[in-house]
Amino acid sequence: MTETDPIVEAIFDAVAVTAPEIRAALPGRRVESGTDNPSGESVMAGDLYADELLADALTAVDGVGSFVSEEREAAVDAGGGVGEDAYAVAIDPLDGSSNLRSNNAMGTVVGVYDAPLPATGRDLVAAGYVLYGPITTMIVADDDGVREEVVEGDGDGGVSRSVVEDDLRLPEDPLVYGFGGRVPDWPDDFTAYAREIEDELKLRYGGAMVGDVNQVLTYGGIFAYPALVDAPDGKLRLSFEANPIAYIVEKAGGAASNGETDILDVESEGVHDRIPLYVGNEALVERLEDALANE
Numbered sequence: 273m274t275e276t277d278p279i280v281e282a283i284f285d286a287v288a289v290t291a292p293e294i295r296a297a298l299p300g301r302r303v304e305s306g307t308d309n310p311s312g313e314s315v316m317a318g319d320l321y322a323d324e325l326l327a328d329a330l331t332a333v334d335g336v337g338s339f340v341s342e343e344r345e346a347a348v349d350a351g352g353g354v355g356e357d358a359y360a361v362a363i364d365p366l367d368g369s370s371n372l373r374s375n376n377a378m379g380t381v382v383g384v385y386d387a388p389l390p391a392t393g394r395d396l397v398a399a400g401y402v403l404y405g406p407i408t409t410m411i412v413a414d415d416d417g418v419r420e421e422v423v424e425g426d427g428d429g430g431v432s433r434s435v436v437e438d439d440l441r442l443p444e445d446p447l448v449y450g451f452g453g454r455v456p457d458w459p460d461d462f463t464a465y466a467r468e469i470e471d472e473l474k475l476r477y478g479g480a481m482v483g484d485v486n487q488v489l490t491y492g493g494i495f496a497y498p499a500l501v502d503a504p505d506g507k508l509r510l511s512f513e514a515n516p517i518a519y520i521v522e523k524a525g526g527a528a529s530n531g532e533t534d535i536l537d538v539e540s541e542g543v544h545d546r547i548p549l550y551v552g553n554e555a556l557v558e559r560l561e562d563a564l565a566n567e
């Protein structure tokens with residue numbers, strides 16, 4: 273499929289329209305909702321609000337057959353036909369929502385799959401994310417490449433979208449890195465790699481994958497949420513986080529790995545599966561794979 277795929281365009285239209293609404297709703301939703309999600313994590317009121325808004329907007333799109341969310345145990349049937357004439361949309365409604373309390377960046381991650389979930393990243397036909405930073409931007413990746421838009425509400429329920437970069441590529445000379453998890457919980461081989469990278473690049477870690485990956489897309493470098501000693505699958509979810517981010521970064525000329533293999537090739541057993549994610553400039557990801565293989 274290409275960027276002219278009308279279903280993909282309609283999906284990102286719907287995501288763009290929800291973005292100012294989600295942003296406007298956040299000030300009153302910086303508290304815990306009192307529920308846990310299928311990954312066993314505490315859900316913020318903002319997570320639930322974004323999930324509901326996106327579910328309504330996306331299940332209304334013709335050609336979306338299924339809506340799957342980090343916040344929901346099961347897929348929402350939106351008319352079926354996934355893999356025939358409809359897509360499955362997988363959403364992380366608010367990525368980095370623990371940043372709500374501290375008022376730091378967060379976003380919405382979108383994966384458009386041509387197969388019912390669980391699927392592999394090879395079934396993605398497009399992916400993107402909204403980043404709620406000082407301004408709201410949306411990254412959209414498909415077969416044609418990666419673009420960045422600025423999204424602004426028009427005050428009337430609509431949005432204006434301006435493409436600010438129509439062929440986003442990872443800079444060749446990397447500048448930044450961001451690695452998640454507590455350092456004492458890192459395996460020794462990853463720690464040794466991190467010690468090398470610390471000498472070469474500047475630390476940029478904000479605790480929201482979309483914000484930290486956007487640093488890498490903008491300045492070049494590497495983001496990781498690694499395997500941890502007591503959590504060999506790391507923290508991030510394959511369907512909602514790792515696959516869409518891997519797709520975007522690879523379309524921008526970078527690489528994405530689970531430490532051994534391309535993320536997009538990893539078979540998923542359940543939609544809420546976790547996976548270690550290492551993503552950024554190809555040479556840095558290859559070095560990481562070598563470092564992990566040497567232990």
Ligand SMILES: O=P(O)(O)OC[C@H]1O[C@](O)(COP(=O)(O)O)[C@@H](O)[C@@H]1O
Pocket residue numbers: 313342364366367368369370452453479480481482497507
């Ligand atoms: O707080 P930690 O352990 O550094 O984890 C940060 C990671 O967790 C996440 O917040 C998980 O995403 P959710 O907020 O969607 O659960 C990532 O965005 C981020 O990379």
Ligand SMILES: [Mg+2]
Pocket residue numbers: 364366367368481513
């Ligand atoms: Mg997330």
Ligand SMILES: [Mg+2]
Pocket residue numbers: 319342364365366367368369
């Ligand atoms: Mg989330």
